[in-house]
Amino acid sequence: QVQLQESGPGLVKPSQTLSLTCTVSGGSISSGSYYWSWIRQPAGKGLEWIGRIYTSGSTNYNPSLKSRVTISVDTSKNQFSLKLSSVTAADTAVYYCARELFTTTGDAFDIWGQGTMVTVSS
């Protein structure tokens, strides 16, 4: 059973870079037809897709965040990572990593991490 686990600092200062890692266990990050995504959710608000990466290194980013986001993958460690630069209080949220299964019938986020809370504050 594949599981995802986010890790990283829970507190980031304004203007600094938020860095999170998602570790994939129970299966190889390189196997199958999957993208690997980051999604966030401010307290009491809805879900916002940040971006995704394929194990080839190909990425897609949310246009509203694209200038500040970098997603990378380390297949040797079975991990993928998120970097969000120049953070402000508006970036305070629970950050989820998720597996996106793509098939001929459609794509969907079929497995999610438990989420990690990141607060931007001095």
Added chain:
Amino acid sequence: QSVLTQPPSVSEAPRQRVTISCSGSSSNIGNNAVNWYQQLPGKAPKLLIYYDDLLPSGVSDRFSGSKSGTSASLAISGLQSEDEADYYCAAWDDRLNGWVFGGGTKLTVL
């Protein structure tokens, strides 16, 4: 302001049926499949419906999805207290080249 529009809340009595709507445009729902996610309080979202109307293994058949044009709906029959959660629709947007979500609908079982 979310790209996909959902009602903020719905409520219904136990054992009844409720529907949640999701409205989009030709660049998302009109041209791509819709997925629905259930988020129980304090938990991560869980895939509930994919490709408009398919149920993942293990999801109760009390849940069903449908789509017509640029709108989609989630129906829950035989409501139970455990169904109280936030429900989100999602679709790929060809114009934005990314995933978009609805704002979420809070279901209260009276």
